[in-house]
Amino acid sequence: MSLNELWFVLVAVLFIGFFFLEGFDFGIGMSTRFLAKNDMERRVLINSIGPFWDANEVWLLTAGGAMFAAFPNWYATMFSGYYTPLVVLLLALIGRGVAFEFRGKVDNTKWKNTWDMAIFLGSLLPPFLLGVVFSGLLKGLPIDSEMEMKAGLFDMVNLYTLVGGITVVVLCLVHGLLFASLRTTGDLQKRARKLAHTMLIPLAALFVIFAVMTYFQTDVFEVRGLPLVLLAVVGLVAFLLAGWFMSKQRDGWAFGMTGTLIALSIAGVFVGLFPRVMVSSINEAFSLTVYTASSGNYSLKVMTIVALTLLPFVLAYQIWSYFVFHKRVHEKEHLEY
Amino acid sequence: MDPLVLARLQFAVTTIFHFFFVPLSIGLALLIAIMETMYVVKGKEEYKRMAKFWGKLFLINFAVGVVTGIIQEFQFGMNWSDYSRFVGDVFGAPLAVEALFAFFMESTFIGLWIFGWERLSKRVHLLCIWLVAIGTTVSAFWILTANSFMQRPVGFEMVNGRAEMNDFFALITNGQLLVEFPHTVLGAFATGAFMIAGISAYKMLRRKDMEFFKKSFKLGVIVGLIASLGTALYGHQQAQYLVKTQPMKMAASEGLWGKSGDPAPWTVYAHIDPKTGENSFEIKIPYMLSFLSYSSFSGEVKGMNELQAEYEQTYGPGDYIPPVRTTFWSFRIMVAAGSLMIVLSLYGAYLAWRKKLDNKNTWFYRLMLWSISLPFIANTAGWVMTEFGRQPWTVFGLMQTKDSVSPSVTSGQLLFSLIAFTAIFTVLAASMVYLFVKTIKKGPYAEGTDDSHSIDPFSKEGYHVS
Numbered sequence: 001m002s003l004n005e006l007w008f009v010l011v012a013v014l015f016i017g018f019f020f021l022e023g024f025d026f027g028i029g030m031s032t033r034f035l036a037k038n039d040m041e042r043r044v045l046i047n048s049i050g051p052f053w054d055a056n057e058v059w060l061l062t063a064g065g066a067m068f069a070a071f072p073n074w075y076a077t078m079f080s081g082y083y084t085p086l087v088v089l090l091l092a093l094i095g096r097g098v099a100f101e102f103r104g105k106v107d108n109t110k111w112k113n114t115w116d117m118a119i120f121l122g123s124l125l126p127p128f129l130l131g132v133v134f135s136g137l138l139k140g141l142p143i144d145s146e147m148e149m150k151a152g153l154f155d156m157v158n159l160y161t162l163v164g165g166i167t168v169v170v171l172c173l174v175h176g177l178l179f180a181s182l183r184t185t186g187d188l189q190k191r192a193r194k195l196a197h198t199m200l201i202p203l204a205a206l207f208v209i210f211a212v213m214t215y216f217q218t219d220v221f222e223v224r225g226l227p228l229v230l231l232a233v234v235g236l237v238a239f240l241l242a243g244w245f246m247s248k249q250r251d252g253w254a255f256g257m258t259g260t261l262i263a264l265s266i267a268g269v270f271v272g273l274f275p276r277v278m279v280s281s282i283n284e285a286f287s288l289t290v291y292t293a294s295s296g297n298y299s300l301k302v303m304t305i306v307a308l309t310l311l312p313f314v315l316a317y318q319i320w321s322y323f324v325f326h327k328r329v330h331e332k333e334h335l336e337y
Numbered sequence: 338m339d340p341l342v343l344a345r346l347q348f349a350v351t352t353i354f355h356f357f358f359v360p361l362s363i364g365l366a367l368l369i370a371i372m373e374t375m376y377v378v379k380g381k382e383e384y385k386r387m388a389k390f391w392g393k394l395f396l397i398n399f400a401v402g403v404v405t406g407i408i409q410e411f412q413f414g415m416n417w418s419d420y421s422r423f424v425g426d427v428f429g430a431p432l433a434v435e436a437l438f439a440f441f442m443e444s445t446f447i448g449l450w451i452f453g454w455e456r457l458s459k460r461v462h463l464l465c466i467w468l469v470a471i472g473t474t475v476s477a478f479w480i481l482t483a484n485s486f487m488q489r490p491v492g493f494e495m496v497n498g499r500a501e502m503n504d505f506f507a508l509i510t511n512g513q514l515l516v517e518f519p520h521t522v523l524g525a526f527a528t529g530a531f532m533i534a535g536i537s538a539y540k541m542l543r544r545k546d547m548e549f550f551k552k553s554f555k556l557g558v559i560v561g562l563i564a565s566l567g568t569a570l571y572g573h574q575q576a577q578y579l580v581k582t583q584p585m586k587m588a589a590s591e592g593l594w595g596k597s598g599d600p601a602p603w604t605v606y607a608h609i610d611p612k613t614g615e616n617s618f619e620i621k622i623p624y625m626l627s628f629l630s631y632s633s634f635s636g637e638v639k640g641m642n643e644l645q646a647e648y649e650q651t652y653g654p655g656d657y658i659p660p661v662r663t664t665f666w667s668f669r670i671m672v673a674a675g676s677l678m679i680v681l682s683l684y685g686a687y688l689a690w691r692k693k694l695d696n697k698n699t700w701f702y703r704l705m706l707w708s709i710s711l712p713f714i715a716n717t718a719g720w721v722m723t724e725f726g727r728q729p730w731t732v733f734g735l736m737q738t739k740d741s742v743s744p745s746v747t748s749g750q751l752l753f754s755l756i757a758f759t760a761i762f763t764v765l766a767a768s769m770v771y772l773f774v775k776t777i778k779k780g781p782y783a784e785g786t787d788d789s790h791s792i793d794p795f796s797k798e799g800y801h802v803s
Contacts, residue, residue: 051448054403058440064410065433072425079414079421080743086415087754094404094761098768101400105772147422148745295426296501306434314441321445324456336451 003300004290007070008277010307012270014066016263018059019127019172023262024255025053027176029096029123030169032116035180035195041188042116046100046337048183048329053100055318057093069303073147073293074277081141081149082133085156089129096122104337127172128165132157134269135164135210138218140281147288149278160217167206171262174199178246178255185328196254197246204239218279220272227271235264343751344416344742347758351408353717354762358402360716363477363522364529365395366470368560370463377463387553388466390781391533396451397772401765403444408758410436416751420731420741424486427493427502431482439476443469477522478514485514487732488723489582500735516578520571523564524719527678528712530561534685535709536777538702541694549781551694554705558685565678572675573629580630580638583733585648586726588641589659590668591626592616597638601626605669611661614642652734659728667722674715681708 001009028049036042049056067075079086095118103115139160143149177196181189211232215221221228242257273279277293280286294300329335369388376384410432413421421429446468453462486492492507493500502508534557537550579587591597592607594614603625608618627636641658648657685705688694727733731741 051452054444054448055441057407058436058444061407061410061440062433062436064414065429065436067429068410068414068421068425069429069433072422072429075414075425075429076418076421076743079411080416080418080745083415083743083746083750084753086411087750087757090408090411091757091761093407094765097404097407098400098765101396102768102772105397106775146744150745295429296496296503298505299426299430299502302502302505303430303433306430307437310434310437314437314445317445318441321449324449325452334455 003297003304004070004294005275006304007066007294007300008270008274008290011063011066011070012267014059014063015270016266018056018063019130019168019262019266020175020259021052021056021059023127023172023259024176024179025049025056026123026127026169026172027174028180029119029176030173031176031180031192031195032123033120035177035188035191039112040331043104043335043337044184044188044329044331045180046103046119047335048180050100050337051321051325054097055321057097066303066307070295070300071277071288071290071293072295074288077143077147077149077278077288077293078133078137081143081151082136082156085129085133089126092122092125092129094122096126100337104335124169127168131165131168132161134168134266135161137278138214138220138269138272140218140279140287142282143278143280143286143288144282145286147286147293155281160213163206163210163213167203167210168265170199170203170206171258171265174203174242175255175258175262178251178258181251182255183328185330193246193249193251197243200239200243200246207235207239214272218272224271224274228268231264231268231271235261235268238264338748338752340746340748340751341739341742343748343755344746345738347416347751347755348412350755350762351405351412351758353720354766355402355405355409356716356720357713358398358405359473359477360521360525360528360712361532362395362399362402362529363470363473363525364527364564365391365398365532366466366473366529367526368529368533368556369395370466370470371556371560373463373466377459383549383552386781387549390549391553392450393776394532394536394773396447397769397776399447401769405762405765415754416743416746417731417741418743418745420736422499423736423741424500424732427486427490427500427508428483430502430505431479431486431508435476435479439472439479443472443476446472474522477525478518481518481521482509482511482514484723485511485517487730488517488727489513490732490735500732512578513582516571516575520568520575521719523567523571524712524716527561527564527568527682528716530557530559530564530682531678531705531709531712533557534561534682535706538705539777540780542699542702542706546780546782554685554694555689558682558689561678561682562686565675565682569675569679572672573632576629577632583727584639585641585644585657586659586664586722587630588639588644589661589664589726590722591638592619592661592665593626593638593640594642595640596643597626597640599627599637600624600635601630601638603629604665607665609662609665611658655729655737657729659726664722664726667718667725671715671718671722674711674718677708678711678715681705681711 028045032042032045036045064075099115099118099122103112103119136156141149141151142155174196177192177199180192181196184192238257238260242254242261245254245257275289275291276287277290278288369391372384372391373388375381376388446465449457450462450465450469453465457465486508489511490500491511492502492504494503534554537554537557540550541547541554576587591604592609593604594616600623602621602623604619604621606620607616609616624634626638627634630636630638641661645657649655681704684701688698688701729737729739731738
């Protein structure tokens with residue numbers, strides 16, 4: 001495996017880490033709107049991700065940084081091409097981030113409602129927009145011979161990418177609800193479980209629609225038919241197991257299965273793309289690949305050493321932080337947020 | 338409107354705003370880590386209360402710093418895609434390392450610190466805040482590695498019209514970095530120190546919780562003094578380095594058009610006319626520019642006209658003179674604010690040393706409250722000088738700003754993002770100031786903010802990890 005390919009895998013791993021971790025944060029953030037019945041329950045939900053959300057978001061920053069360092073042309077084309085959606089994404093993430101810190105600091109309903117709205121929108125829009133962006137990568141975008149992407153609204157937002165966006169939203173929601181069932185108690189926990197179970201049906205429908213549309217709208221099944229079908233089969237098994245564990249109230253296992261689904265979905269996107277990183281809809285020859293979009297070999301070598309040295313430590317202390325806060329969040333406890 | 342102008346304006350707005358919060362986070366993290374260390378070593382509850390009270394302000398500030406920082410990482414690609422393509426190889430690496438090394442560390446251990454007061458042992462909890470403090474400083478190191486490359490490109494070779502890294506070690510031992518990093522980080526320490534000293538002065542003025550704020554004030558002025566002196570010292574080093582590597586920036590920051598003469602005098606005030614390339618009125622201190630540039634009372638400094646001719650020879654025809662008035666005045670504002678900080682913290686430290694922190698010094702406490710703004714002014718002015726003074730270049734000698742902007746982004750999109758970011762920043766700033774004032778008014782002994790929870794009978798099983 002060349003370093004270019006290794007970095008493609010590493011970027012994929014960083015995005016998988018991001019969607020797996022921040023995915024449940026997003027789900028919790030969304031669920032504050034309809035799962036929580038009162039302010040106390042909302043606080044319990046927010047505090048369940050309190051110690052984690054910030055570090056989870058760093059996975060996105062690191063993925064972005066890795067793209068910049070390893071594939072400058074991919075980073076430049078994609079970030080400038082997707083300008084407007086990324087502005088909205090940034091606004092959503094900004095509002096959401098400070099809302100966690102700010103909402104509990106003033107005892108005023110209006111203040112709280114405002115920041116609660118920021119948490120809800122800030123948790124709903126990012127997975128949606130990223131879903132739109134990633135399905136756009138698969139479908140292809142108007143990229144010219146200069147690697148410039150000059151996309152109109154409908155190049156970015158169309159039926160296929162909308163289905164992609166909604167699928168990611170629902171997937172994150174189910175994942176988040178299961179995280180809630182792991183970290184809360186009593187009635188709130190029961191409702192989280194129930195809603196997660198109910199949401200499996202629309203999630204299944206979305207997955208099927210998205211897969212069928214992918215078959216007709218993209219070339220990924222032609223290019224990578226076998227590995228994608230294998231991923232889909234494993235995904236189906238994970239999905240069925242998720243449902244089965246939910247019915248047995250094995251929350252942890254069910255959560256692991258939705259996490260697996262997330263990992264497989266993102267992996268699917270990257271497998272479908274490879275060796276391209278962005279598909280050009282103008283001319284196949286204009287597509288960016290891991291070879292044309294990458295940094296020089298020296299840069300990749302240095303980055304490989306740095307990343308492979310640091311990543312184990314990062315994983316170790318992040319896992320440790322989950323271990324420290326493994327206990328369920330309870331209303332009677334001191335709630336920071 | 339010209340996309341280049343809008344993109345530059347957005348970069349200025351978002352970066353300057355971001356850099357209000359970053360130095361405060363870096364400084365407060367260090368001071369809180371010191372407070373908690375004193376708590377663990379001396380075992381006095383008062384120090385824990387200090388760490389917790391200042392920690393509240395730190396967390397509010399930290400949150401704003403984090404979210405405004407996300408923009409920074411995105412906007413190189415979004416607004417400066419040609420720049421990103423050109424230098425991604427060299428510039429992207431430190432950013433990626435920053436995320437991997439520093440952001441993960443800060444964000445994970447800040448979570449452990451906030452939520453871990455009762456779940457971690459004292460020592461492990463202390464370790465968490467130190468790791469946060471180290472994380473913020475390490476983060477500064479990597480982003481300044483990237484910036485230093487823009488000031489003085491090293492460790493690269495040109496391959497197919499792109500700068501490709503060929504020496505990572507050269508990048509992190511860049512002479513520019515070795516002066517820029519301590520200068521910036523010490524300035525950040527001073528920012529945190531002046532915040533704590535200023536708020537404490539205000540509280541002492543109100544005669545609230547005197548003992549608590551006396552202790553905080555003392556720590557603030559001592560760290561403030563050391564940090565401001567250090568900042569000035571490294572500032573001087575940086576000026577000497579500047580003469581060698583970016584003489585044009587130096588000449589512009591002096592409003593120096595022709596040769597300075599030997600020994601070179603330092604211009605305190607100048608009425609600069611960039612159109613004619615002349616200053617109609619100047620006040621000068623003899624010898625001082627020679628000292629600033631060479632640490633000696635002799636030596637000539639090149640002027641802008643001479644350098645312009647040299648640069649035209651090297652880089653081809655073009656205008657290589659940065660915005661002179663901005664560079665000139667931002668430098669003076671920074672120096673003035675920095676000097677005031679040294680004087681104020683020196684006097685404050687003197688009062689603390691002679692145990693004269695009583696109620697008689699109201700004028701001084703009032704001054705200290707207002708001096709909270711000084712490090713922010715100095716930080717901003719310093720960056721304005723650094724970045725404006727490098728113009729027309731983004732990467733000195735390699736790439737100009739006008740060639741760096743994204744070709745595919747329209748002025749409409751830029752206007753939208755500029756307005757949207759400015760609007761949300763206004764909301765953030767207002768909310769943050771409001772929360773700061775509220776927290777400060779409540780004070781460290783406020784009821785119901787602290788340990789007020791009842792114990793859950795079901796959760797007594799041991800979750801103390803250490």
